[in-house]
Amino acid sequence: MPEVHELVLGPISCHCWNGNRTKFAMSPNNNEVHIYFKKGAKWEVEHVLKEHGQKVTGMDWASKSDRLVTCGADRNAYVWTHTGKEWKPSLVILRINRAATMVRWSPKENKFAVGSGARLISICYFEEENDWWVSKHIKKPLRSTVLSLDWHPDNILIAVGSCDFKTRVFSTYVKEIEEKPASTCWGKKMTFGNCMAEFSNSGGGWVHDVSFSPSGNKLAWVGHDASISVVNQAGDGQVTTIKHSYLPYLSCQFMTENSLVTAGYDCYPALWSHDDQGKLTYINKLDQAEKKGTGHLSAMEKFKGLDKRATTGAEDTSLQSTHQNAITQITIHTVTGGSASRFSTSGVDGRLVIWDCKSLEASIAGLKFK
Numbered sequence: 001m002p003e004v005h006e007l008v009l010g011p012i013s014c015h016c017w018n019g020n021r022t023k024f025a026m027s028p029n030n031n032e033v034h035i036y037f038k039k040g041a042k043w044e045v046e047h048v049l050k051e052h053g054q055k056v057t058g059m060d061w062a063s064k065s066d067r068l069v070t071c072g073a074d075r076n077a078y079v080w081t082h083t084g085k086e087w088k089p090s091l092v093i094l095r096i097n098r099a100a101t102m103v104r105w106s107p108k109e110n111k112f113a114v115g116s117g118a119r120l121i122s123i124c125y126f127e128e129e130n131d132w133w134v135s136k137h138i139k140k141p142l143r144s145t146v147l148s149l150d151w152h153p154d155n156i157l158i159a160v161g162s163c164d165f166k167t168r169v170f171s172t173y174v175k176e177i178e179e180k181p182a183s184t185c186w187g188k189k190m191t192f193g194n195c196m197a198e199f200s201n202s203g204g205g206w207v208h209d210v211s212f213s214p215s216g217n218k219l220a221w222v223g224h225d226a227s228i229s230v231v232n233q234a235g236d237g238q239v240t241t242i243k244h245s246y247l248p249y250l251s252c253q254f255m256t257e258n259s260l261v262t263a264g265y266d267c268y269p270a271l272w273s274h275d276d277q278g279k280l281t282y283i284n285k286l287d288q289a290e291k292k293g294t295g296h297l298s299a300m301e302k303f304k305g306l307d308k309r310a311t312t313g314a315e316d317t318s319l320q321s322t323h324q325n326a327i328t329q330i331t332i333h334t335v336t337g338g339s340a341s342r343f344s345t346s347g348v349d350g351r352l353v354i355w356d357c358k359s360l361e362a363s364i365a366g367l368k369f370k
Helices: 299-309 357-363
Strands: 003-006 014-018 024-029 032-037 041-047 057-060 068-072 077-082 087-092 100-105 111-116 121-127 132-138 146-151 157-160 167-173 195-200 207-212 216-222 227-232 240-244 249-254 259-264 270-274 279-284 327-336 339-347 351-356
Touching: 003 157, 014 057, 014 132, 014 327, 014 339, 024 057, 024 068, 032 068, 032 227, 041 087, 041 167, 057 111, 068 207, 100 146, 111 146, 111 157, 157 207, 157 216, 167 216, 216 249, 216 259, 227 259, 227 270, 240 279, 249 339, 259 327, 259 339
Parallel strands: 057 100, 146 207, 207 249, 249 327
Antiparallel strands: 003 351, 014 024, 024 032, 032 041, 057 068, 068 077, 077 087, 100 111, 111 121, 121 132, 146 157, 157 167, 167 195, 207 216, 216 227, 227 240, 249 259, 259 270, 270 279, 327 339, 339 351
């Protein structure tokens, strides 16, 4: 059974974990960032950060340096440092005139990327001379809002999904803080802002999420046209796309080199497989929750039903899934032997759910994270 935590009544905009998974941060769809710590079997709020003036849209927690970065619709980003009992924010010079939509630390944590509605990506790094975070912009050939980001393991390349129906891979080499990078299967020319690859989402849907495989050779993305696509750049470089019969996915994440978990408006995570021959296959849904029986309602339950649904009937309107509304984010929780062994999901229902891959394999016949 997955580990379910009811955090808030409204949606969870985004969440992230610290390095040792003893704390996590989330935003309850407003301008606040709530930091939780585990007390016994429950998670409780330890700090509430209120520096943002508008809705927080993205966050990421650096596992090694323990720095938290957040971005919001107020066009700002902050790098938070835990000093004693308080969290101290440092302002980032983003230089954008539209809302920030997404933020991700690089694998080496010496820079981070911020996507925005200004049709650009801000690559931010720390300038020691002036003691602040500055940014460089990647603009061309982006034509619309950036919705998703994912770093390549080499700390140089970044995958970008946007509303112009394209998925792109850019080089983010910053010569001021990094050595000259080696070539990869994505290309040799690593100058800052160089577009290494561009893929069209053939159905015309904007790209909700992108994900590199652990090796960085494969790239997956999901679109609003109910499609999922994977390309193996180290192989033939051909894009495999499936228009599935489910509702559109909002998030995707490689668990292993060949296993991919997706989730979205269907309210449950699903497992896909992409082999070395380029075949993309739907395996199974990972949520096998059973619907509870209605039974006899007490007077208190009738009043609760009247308050929530304006009815005193015994009908059960809950979904046959752990999440009761759309899943908006999948985040890797634990990595074992180079592959993800646990992952977490959050969404519009205000729940944070932790899934264990081994438990899923044991409970669902024929399921395997390969």
